[in-house]
Amino acid sequence: MTARHVTAARLHGTSLRAPREVRPGMSDWHVAIGSLVHQCAAAIAEHRGEQPGAIAQRATEWVNAAARDTRVFGNLAKARAQITSLACAYLHRYAPDMDADYLGAEIPFDGGRVDLVWSIPGLGIVIDELKTTAWVRLNVDASMLAQPQRYREFGVQKWDSGFAGVRFLPLRNPGEARFISADGEVHRLTDSPAATLRKDAA
Numbered sequence: 790m791t792a793r794h795v796t797a798a799r800l801h802g803t804s805l806r807a808p809r810e811v812r813p814g815m816s817d818w819h820v821a822i823g824s825l826v827h828q829c830a831a832a833i834a835e836h837r838g839e840q841p842g843a844i845a846q847r848a849t850e851w852v853n854a855a856a857r858d859t860r861v862f863g864n865l866a867k868a869r870a871q872i873t874s875l876a877c878a879y880l881h882r883y884a885p886d887m888d889a890d891y892l893g894a895e896i897p898f899d900g901g902r903v904d905l906v907w908s909i910p911g912l913g914i915v916i917d918e919l920k921t922t923a924w925v926r927l928n929v930d931a932s933m934l935a936q937p938q939r940y941r942e943f944g945v946q947k948w949d950s951g952f953a954g955v956r957f958l959p960l961r962n963p964g965e966a967r968f969i970s971a972d973g974e975v976h977r978l979t980d981s982p983a984a985t986l987r988k989d990a991a
Contacts, residue, residue: 817861827919828855828894829852831891833847834891837885879917885907885915889909891905904916913952914948916954917956920959938955954982955969956983968983
C-alpha cells in the first residue's frame, strides 16, 4: 500500500485496495500530496463560486485538519502549503461553473481511481485527471497519456454516449493541459470543447 492509500485509510477509516501507479520521479510523498489535493478539491467543490479568499480559507482549514501525519508528510507546514496551493489552483482555474454537477472523487474502477468527475451542461460527463508533480520539461506523449486513456475507456464503458472525455491537468504546467475526447483523440485543452468550462478562469 502506498503512502497515498495509507493516508486515505487513516483519514477515512477504510482499506483502499487499488493503488495508483508511481511513475519515475514520483515519491510516496508526492503521491500522498496528490491524493489530498483531490480530496480537498472535492470537499470544497460546492463552494467553487465563492471569492478566491473564501476558497483559500476553506482549503486551509480542510488541509490543516486532514494533513496531520508526520510519518507521511514530514514537514507538515510545507506539505500543507503545497496541498492548499494546488487545490486552490484547480478550483480557480479548472473547476467548472456552478451549473455543473459534481459527481465524485477518487472513484475506483478496475484500472485504478479517477480523480474528479463532473457533469457539464451541453458537454457531458468529464473526468479530471490532476497532476501535482512539477516537471522542468513535461513531455506529454502517449506514455504520459496512458493513464488518462484508461480513464477514458472507463468513462465510455460507464456513461456511454453521455461521456465527453478526460481533462489531463498538470497544475504546475497549465500550458500542457490536454483533453482526450471519448473517441480517444487528444487535443490541447485550449483548443478543445472543454476549454471554457469555467468562464471566469484566469
